[in-house]
Amino acid sequence: MNRTELVDDVAMLLARTATAHHEAFIQVDGADDDWSLWYATYLQQPLSQRLGRHLSRIEIARGLVELNEDMLARRSDADWKQVYAEGLVDRYRAEPEERLSLYQFAACPFCARVRRVIEELNAPVELRDVFENPSFRDELIEARGRPTVPVLRCDAEGRSRWMPESADIIAYLRERFG
């Protein structure tokens, strides 16, 4: 499910939650100081399932309160369900699984610099030696049109991103795992 579909789905879930809350508090026309806790309890299971990770009720309640305060502060008259759904998805959606591999070879000093940082950070990066395994070199040339190493390959959601330049790779790894 892409982000737009997920946001629409969560907005529908919020609409159902609002209806259920209103029914539960019908005698006071929906008035409830602790609405965020009630919502969080109702949302916990279906929202966790949609966003791909376990969410605590406190986490959801806090997110709802902050989104509510933000909307009030901005005096926004946008559809609250859409705004909350976007906020919840962007805050709490599980990061897509990403696989990192470094195309490199032992005697290359730029590669050695990156390998040292991988070790220092204990970063989950597979080392792919382009001399030991010629198919790695072929993949690199096919993707980039040249065999220069080091190159970090990031695979996520069926797509590959190729990042050359040792300094850029090191900055990226430090940012992510430092």
Ligand SMILES: N[C@@H](CCC(=O)N[C@@H](CS)C(=O)NCC(=O)O)C(=O)O
């Ligand atoms: N500016 C690049 C330099 C990379 C570089 O010069 N790599 C050498 C190996 S140490 C290489 O792959 N040379 C072969 C080529 O470019 O075809 C970096 O910092 O990553």
